[in-house]
Amino acid sequence: PTGTEDDYFMAVIAADQKIEPRDWMPEKYRKNLIRQIAQHAHSEIIGMQPEGNWISRAPTLKRKAILLAKVQDEAGHGLYLYAAAETLGVDRAELSDMLIDGRQKYSSIFNYPTLTWADVGAIGWLVDGAAIVNQVPLCRASYGPYARAMIRVCKEESFHQRQGYEILHVLSHGTPEQKAMAQDAVDRWWYPSLAMFGPPEGESPNTAQSMAWKVKRFTNDELRQRFVDMCVGQAEILDLTLPDPGLVWNEAEGRHDYTQPDYDELFRVIKGNGPCNRERITHRKAAHEGGQWVRDAAEAYAKKKAKVSA
Numbered sequence: 001p002t003g004t005e006d007d008y009f010m011a012v013i014a015a016d017q018k019i020e021p022r023d024w025m026p027e028k029y030r031k032n033l034i035r036q037i038a039q040h041a042h043s044e045i046i047g048m049q050p051e052g053n054w055i056s057r058a059p060t061l062k063r064k065a066i067l068l069a070k071v072q073d074e075a076g077h078g079l080y081l082y083a084a085a086e087t088l089g090v091d092r093a094e095l096s097d098m099l100i101d102g103r104q105k106y107s108s109i110f111n112y113p114t115l116t117w118a119d120v121g122a123i124g125w126l127v128d129g130a131a132i133v134n135q136v137p138l139c140r141a142s143y144g145p146y147a148r149a150m151i152r153v154c155k156e157e158s159f160h161q162r163q164g165y166e167i168l169h170v171l172s173h174g175t176p177e178q179k180a181m182a183q184d185a186v187d188r189w190w191y192p193s194l195a196m197f198g199p200p201e202g203e204s205p206n207t208a209q210s211m212a213w214k215v216k217r218f219t220n221d222e223l224r225q226r227f228v229d230m231c232v233g234q235a236e237i238l239d240l241t242l243p244d245p246g247l248v249w250n251e252a253e254g255r256h257d258y259t260q261p262d263y264d265e266l267f268r269v270i271k272g273n274g275p276c277n278r279e280r281i282t283h284r285k286a287a288h289e290g291g292q293w294v295r296d297a298a299e300a301y302a303k304k305k306a307k308v309s310a
């Protein structure tokens, strides 16, 4: 880069303006964005599986229609994000290959099983709730296509969070068995949801640079704290207990103290050794291979059209 290019790039960031695909950008900025946006896109696509597991068993037609819409939204989020990544010069097919062969990551949270219908509620409330806390600041990320994709994603995530909350509210005000099922789901999803925010300060190698470039606006710990503070009041209204005896209001600090998730478990899951990692990737690979004929047909059709118009 010339001094001028780099100065201009940093001036755009300092002024809180957006970097657009045609602007000059440092190679490390481009690579870091591809890494984060691709991981984010993969998470949306893999995230369809745990809930998709309940589409055929949703308790009513209305619940089924809502869940179908939600899972389709996740596919849409994946597509906007792949499109945003493509503006940085990578190909979506290449990103899909990197997901399938394990060269790129996806969120740890989707490697946990959905054992009961209440898990669909807990995912909506906690997992989508955590996603909103993480993603609202990304609407102000310095890279224009990513920030703009996040605006629509966050609106849809709000609906997802509400639908999960409502499922849990109905269950927790239902029969004792339903309430116990809701509590069990919250007990299992709480710590994995906290871990979703990523490793703590000191073990998060990307944070400092990402914040300097204004891709990330807050540290993983700051967002995790915000999420805990948000959930406490909501759990009270749900009449469910967050499974942490160490969760108490800290008057002096103006926030809750809480027990950290097990970060060794997070690293194990990220490395591929969570309860459902293999199942998720096997399923994705089969779906990808099963869709090959659609991609072939689309390509053949595009070629035919190009020939006709030439």
Ligand code: ACO
Pocket (backbone or CB within 6 Å): 035, 036, 039, 040, 041, 043, 044, 047, 105, 106, 107, 108, 109, 127, 128, 131, 134, 195, 196, 197, 198, 199, 203, 204, 205, 206, 207, 210, 216, 220, 270
């Ligand atoms: N699951 C899987 N991998 C993770 C997780 C997690 N929960 N948290 C951190 N990691 C990985 C990072 O990708 C990074 O690995 P890499 O350098 O090989 O890419 C490593 O652990 C160290 O973490 P950080 O240095 O903290 O990484 P980063 O600054 O990227 O922060 C975070 C991680 C917060 C997830 C960030 O990438 C982000 O905000 N991403 C966008 C949101 C997102 O991906 N959400 C997905 C789930 S939400 C949903 O889809 C509904």
